[in-house]
Amino acid sequence: MITITDKSKCCGCNACANICPKNCIKMKRDEEGFLYPDICQDECISCNLCESVCPEINVRAEVPFKQDGYIVQIKDENIRRESTAGGAFSAIARYIIQSGGVVFGVVMDDKFLAHHTYVESELELQKYRNSKYVQSFVGESTFKQVREFLNKGRTVCFSGTPCQIEGLKLFLKEDYKKLITVDVVCRAVPSPLAFEKYIELQNKCLGTDIINVRFRDKYFGYKYSTMNICTAKNNWSYHRGIESDPWLRAFFSGICNRPSCYECNFRKRYRVSDFTIWDCFSVCNFSKKMDDDKGTTRMLVHTSKGRELFDKIKEEIKYVELNPDEIVNGVKEIFEPSKRNPKRDEFMADLNILDAEKLFKKYFPNTIKVKIKRFIRIALYKLRIYKFVKNLYSIILKK
Ligand SMILES: Cc1cc2nc3c(=O)[nH]c(=O)nc-3n(C[C@H](O)[C@H](O)[C@H](O)COP(=O)(O)OP(=O)(O)OC[C@H]3O[C@@H](n4cnc5c(N)ncnc54)[C@H](O)[C@@H]3O)c2cc1C
Ligand code: SF4
Ligand code: SF4
Ligand code: SF4
Structure with a gap:
């Protein structure tokens, strides 16, 4: 037990x-x-x-195998705009639906809880687009639903974090031919309770109830993606980036992650999934053939099932094949667990003591420095040189 x-x-x-x-x-x-x-x-x-079936007890040894590497952009520009990166996930999921399959992914519900659901229509795939930077609740019967669909002969695509995919595979035991798994390169998952506090804060700051959020909007372009909030009054006009939005600052500082994320056993290159997808902010480092400010997904294909599916979606995407060693090079989130913020335990203790305003003001105050950083980013964007400066930065740092 x-x-x-x-x-x-x-x-x-x-x-x-x-x-x-x-x-x-x-x-x-x-x-x-x-x-x-x-x-x-x-x-x-x-x-x-x-x-x-516990992936933390049954830790898998990493054994190298042949992989394919790509950078990918879905041709449908609307879908690409709605996606976090280049919409590779949607290209895979759309093909599964068109072939009569079922897709499991993560939605944000009206109480701002992220959880796994499944869809059977292309229209509904929209709710899975865009990363939800908070831990999703998989559900106590979701893996059983996956198994039921597979046993009925349906094709199933399941997307999630690497640990969720490892848990699913151990649960299923059998290697189902009709199961396609897609995992993300995973920095970490922050606390759903801390996210509830963030929503409380923003309800107060924006003076009205929030209807929806998008964690990675491309209003200022992909390279300066922002948290985007919709209220009844603002028509999605809240756009703040990693330098000034309290949630993005919390997420990227590693202050409220799940304890297992600081000692992650699943951040590795050779995985049990069919596809691993993640961001590509520096297309210019890989190819001159693709535009680089509307979002691009980096992709590793791990299996022959994945390769067959990739062949089927080629018409729907622009892609460049690359040496897998090259695309994983320097991607810390593949190889190392996230760093524990020294203030993590203090923040978590305060989570149950301080109100939302006091909590975020204590750890992520809107200082002059923050305001200057935001001003510089917006100014670079308005001068139309944000992309150029970012590219220069990524060439220098080879990111
Ligand atoms: C919690 C998390 C951390 C990430 N960390 C990094 C990182 O450090 N570096 C990096 O390059 N990329 C990271 N990514 C991946 C990146 O944000 C994009 O999802 C990826 O580039 C694919 O983009 P896309 O446009 O192809 O698809 P998208 O439109 O982004 O598709 C989103 C996919 O992610 C799934 N998903 C969304 N939210 C969650 C969640 N909370 N838990 C599990 N699955 C979810 C959806 O079901 C869907 O399959 C992370 C994603 C998540 C969810
Ligand atoms: S699976 Fe359920 S019944 Fe079996 S040991 Fe675990 S808790 Fe007990
Ligand atoms: S939730 Fe997953 S990791 Fe945690 S004990 Fe259960 S099987 Fe193991
Ligand atoms: S960092 Fe590791 S443990 Fe945390 S959600 Fe991602 S894969 Fe799971």
Whole structure:
């Protein structure tokens, strides 16, 4: 039976709750806002199935194999605009739907909780586009739904973080031919409770209730992507970047991540998924054939299933094939766990004490320095040299 004594040893993938034959594992929120398995001991029959599917217990050794590397842009410009990067995920998902399949991905609901759902129509795929920078709740029966669809002979595409994909694969045991998995390069997942506080803060600051958020909007272009908030009054006019939006600052500072993310066992190059996708901010370092300010996805294809599918979507995308060694070079988020912010525990303790305004003011105050940084970014954008400066920066740093 699973017992969580060290929270850094549970990534919250939900595989244990999905496999339990007695349904006696419920995912329970802790004081930091993360979900952990809570077992009803009276009902447990000690079958140990939960341990057998836990990716943190069954850590896989990394074995190199042949991979293909690409940079990708979906040809449909609207979809690309809505996507975080180049819309590679949508190209894969659209093909699955068109061939009668089902796609699982992450939505943000009206209570601002991210969780996994599935869709069977192209129109509904829209809600999966754009990364939600907060931990998604997989669900205590989502992996069972995946298995049911597969057992009925349907093709299933499942997207998520690397740990969620490893949990799903251990749960399924069998290597289903009709399962396509897509994982992201994953910096970390922050606390859903901290995100609720951010929404509370913005409701107050914007003077009205928030209707929707997009974590990576391209209003100022892909290279200066911003948090975008829609209220009943503002018509999506809130755009703030990593330098000044309190949530993006919190996310990129590593102050409220899940404990397992600081010791991540899944950030590796050779994965169990079919595709790994992530950002490409420096197309100019790889190819002169593609534009570079509307979003590009970097992609590793790990399996022959992935290769077959990639052939099928070639008509829908612009792509350049690259040496995989070249595209992973220098991508820290593939090789190293995220750094623990020294103030993390203090922030998490304050999460349950301070109101939203005091919390974010204490850790991410809107100082003169922040205002100057924002002013410089907007000025560079208005002078139309933001892209040039960013490119220069990425050439110098080879990012
Ligand atoms: C939590 C998180 C951290 C990331 N960290 C990095 C990073 O450090 N460096 C980097 O280059 N790229 C990172 N990415 C990936 C990047 O943001 C883009 O998702 C990726 O470039 C693919 O873009 P796309 O345009 O092809 O598809 P998109 O339109 O971005 O498709 C989004 C995909 O991500 C899934 N997804 C969205 N939110 C979540 C979530 N909370 N949990 C699990 N799955 C989710 C959706 O189901 C969908 O499959 C991260 C993504 C997430 C979700
Ligand atoms: S040991 Fe078996 S019954 Fe007990 S919690 Fe784990 S899966 Fe459920
Ligand atoms: S299976 Fe997933 S949710 Fe369950 S204990 Fe292991 S890591 Fe945590
Ligand atoms: S950093 Fe690692 S443990 Fe955290 S969500 Fe990403 S893959 Fe999972």
